[in-house]
Amino acid sequence: MDATRTKLQEELAVVDWRALRPQLGRDHVILAAPELDLVEVAWCVARDRAAEVGAWIDSGQLRKPDATELAAWERELAKPFRMLIVAPYVLIQAA
Numbered sequence: 160m161d162a163t164r165t166k167l168q169e170e171l172a173v174v175d176w177r178a179l180r181p182q183l184g185r186d187h188v189i190l191a192a193p194e195l196d197l198v199e200v201a202w203c204v205a206r207d208r209a210a211e212v213g214a215w216i217d218s219g220q221l222r223k224p225d226a227t228e229l230a231a232w233e234r235e236l237a238k239p240f241r242m243l244i245v246a247p248y249v250l251i252q253a254a
Contacts, residue, residue, distance in 0.1 A: 167201045172242050173254050176232040179240060182249045183229070190228070191252040192220035201243040201250050 182188050191200050192215075200221065203211045215221035224232075232238050239254035 163205055164198060164202050167198045167205070167243055167245075170243060171198060173239050174242050175236060176238045176240065177236040179242065179249065179251060185247070185249075186223075187247045188224060188249050188251060190222055190224045191215075191250055193253055195220055195252070197241050197243055197250060197252045201245045204245045204248060204250065 179188065191197055195215065200212075200215065202208075212221065240251040241254050242252075243250045
């Protein structure tokens with residue numbers, strides 16, 4: 160495992176929606192589909208692996224949260240998410 164993957168694995172955190180809300184204002188919150196490996200996604204973003212990232216975006220597996228999801232999370236502030244920061248993005252995935 161390379162150093163970037165190791166660092167990302169160590170930084171993987173589980174936080175609730177309440178903690179993520181401030182990041183939403185910066186418009187950098189990106190939702191990863193549950194079937195994706197969040198560390199792999201973060202590694203591809205960090206390494207500018209455009210083919211992989213583009214394929215996930217095209218398939219809808221990597222996207223900004225929609226209004227329906229945001230409204231649901233606002234009603235459940237304790238909803239847990241796995242989170243990794245790959246500046247400027249905050250990658251999240253339902254835990």
